[in-house]
Amino acid sequence: MRLSKYFVPTLRDLPAEACAVSHKLMLKSGMIQQISSGIYAWLPLGLRVLQKIEDIIRREHDSIGALEMLAPTLQPADIWIESGRYDDYGKEMLRFDDRGGRELIYGPTAEEVFTYVFRSHVHSYKDLPKILYNIQWKFRDEVRPRFGVMRGREFLMKDAYSFDLTKDAAVRSYEMFFQAYIKAFTSMGLSVIPVRANTGPIGGDLSHEFQILAETGESEIYYDSALDEKLGCTSIEDYEGIYAMAGERHDGSSCPIEKERLIVSRGIEVGHIFYFGTKYSGPLNAYVTSKCGERVPVEMGSYGIGVSRLVGAIIEAFHDDKGIIWPESVAPFLAVIIPVNEECVKMGDEVYHSLLLSSRDILYDDRKKSAGIKFADADLMGMPYQIIIGPEKNARRCVEVKNRKTGESIEVKVEQLDQILFSSTSR
């Protein structure tokens, strides 16, 4: 993509309410624009990151046999009354009448809709287990939207729902999601801490939150320092016996961990999984026939990931005072090509066209701007590699490849650039 033709409206003057570093950097680098409180437009650079995160999530879901579908954003109020949650959800749920006077809500989550879809079609244990998911916009009229996309009102969520015959099978689905979540977050470059959580308005009795450490995190978490050695382990068993609790669930007086080993930290909740048995299948009448012909309510779990929140969370985890430092897997572009002056533009064009043959993930800063501005913008936008074309190296048909994270540079022959860039990655 040629930057001169792209739409990356970098900002200088930030609104006062932008206090989280990720919020600032997303505005500064032209990734998002606020349209109303807690409601954002995703500009091209931001959308690319969102789509890459979606793809990682899809891959991990497909690999555990979860099936993608898409629920509508609006739902009839009826099914919420049926499930008994219509009153629980309070003012966070946006409610309104359509022109015919029927009440609709903008889905803050979708347990009801998925249970409704399931009960309409599945009636026998033979069709179980079934895992359905979707990636869809949700709305919650938060009292205090803040930190940009991290606590928005309209936000993108991946929500999945598992349907099993027995509690044992449901717990196995839960454990499978636990693994898939750790794999997905790890693929995004994140170190994620799974903590036991209360089940809140979703209800039920088994729940984990997935937390990313960050000062701006809104969650308080408590965990045994022994957990550090487990980070990146995927199986739920790996974490067994190690104390790790969401704030609401931690109780100082009954905590089994000695003070010295108890870490208290702030985290960003990027995912949340629940096993809640028959809490919805009962009232919503989602029953299946068991092997012995009995009708039993299906055992369910639900599994959420804050897709749009993750964009902010990843920036919280990966930035320096110059800007964002994208992990390769979610970077909007793998590299940005920077000719430092007019003289180097010819080589810039050549390098751009040749790399385009291998990947469309290349940004080309072909703007008529000073090298200083280009370097600053490249550091701000945070692509993993900067391909710098300067006059001396140019003469030898060489370029400088600078790693945004380490700051290290190597000199590379133009002819070898393709191999250097794309052999170390999966692209």
Add this chain to the structure above:
Amino acid sequence: MRLSKYFVPTLRDLPAEACAVSHKLMLKSGMIQQISSGIYAWLPLGLRVLQKIEDIIRREHDSIGALEMLAPTLQPADIWIESGRYDDYGKEMLRFDDRGGRELIYGPTAEEVFTYVFRSHVHSYKDLPKILYNIQWKFRDEVRPRFGVMRGREFLMKDAYSFDLTKDAAVRSYEMFFQAYIKAFTSMGLSVIPVRANTGPIGGDLSHEFQILAETGESEIYYDSALDEKLGCTSIEDYEGIYAMAGERHDGSSCPIEKERLIVSRGIEVGHIFYFGTKYSGPLNAYVTSKCGERVPVEMGSYGIGVSRLVGAIIEAFHDDKGIIWPESVAPFLAVIIPVNEECVKMGDEVYHSLLLSSRDILYDDRKKSAGIKFADADLMGMPYQIIIGPEKNARRCVEVKNRKTGESIEVKVEQLDQILFSSTSR
């Protein structure tokens, strides 16, 4: 994908209101489920088609330099008041107050938001032209939602907006879209008729609708039979001088075409493009500095495609009495593998695994059902190829490859299947 583990809830009993053949077939083949009047959940098979259509549209937009972003579904009422459309839109626009008493609307279209984004960042002719687009859910509280996803209330639209300095440049953008639209629809296998249209609530003075002929079409169109020879031509000039009008714009008394040559037909409007100059940039204050330093309102156009409607329209165009006949480019899967009995399952597994290495677009009917049921479902779901594994051919390591459209079969060696299936296509 193994059909036994997939979620394709084929229906036998159809609701009475399903009168359009595409609506019936989408329900029958488990592609969608109604959640409320005009509001649908897209089940896995339906979603795959929707995503393939999106990808074709993305490709054509990228190729004309349009930049993808994503506007939110909800918009502040303010900008609609600013543009002067707040009152025009009437009851079709869903309006409601948030918890703070501020009025929001569910976007029925997004001229205002895109103009707002543009005006916030672009101030000079040097940054023009700019074309921005998004693929996002819209809501219109239609008086009479019908024909399934073809006239829904919540529906997926691709909407694009062009920003140019001069009228000439804007008309060139318009012509570029005209071409891109014909290419996109042609890639979906469709023959599309571009007709001159009124500009309606969008306003402005140049407009074309893209119509697919179908009995259930809600639009009436009038055109010169000479147009038939032009179908598939992409340039706006190719259609010049040939009479082709949307119903509202046709006037029997002034129509220049002789009766014998005038075709009156029903069509499904799958796309609609508008050039409207400064209709929004004026009131919304989207001005840029021209070359000579003057501030001028930017020249705009907008360009919509009914992404979810297209799924229905394609089925209207491609079906027979047994079911859907997907064009390859939008088929949920390229082929379905059908072992006719238990004995053939081993070969079914082998074929499935070997084809999976080339493409994930393969469905495997591994259900323990009769061959009759499998054939009927395969015809209903409409994948372009059926790979039938019967006992005799099996013994010779051969399979039957049946073309859903022509009904023709060829015998293929298992070892050559991969080449036969994937060489004729781009996959």
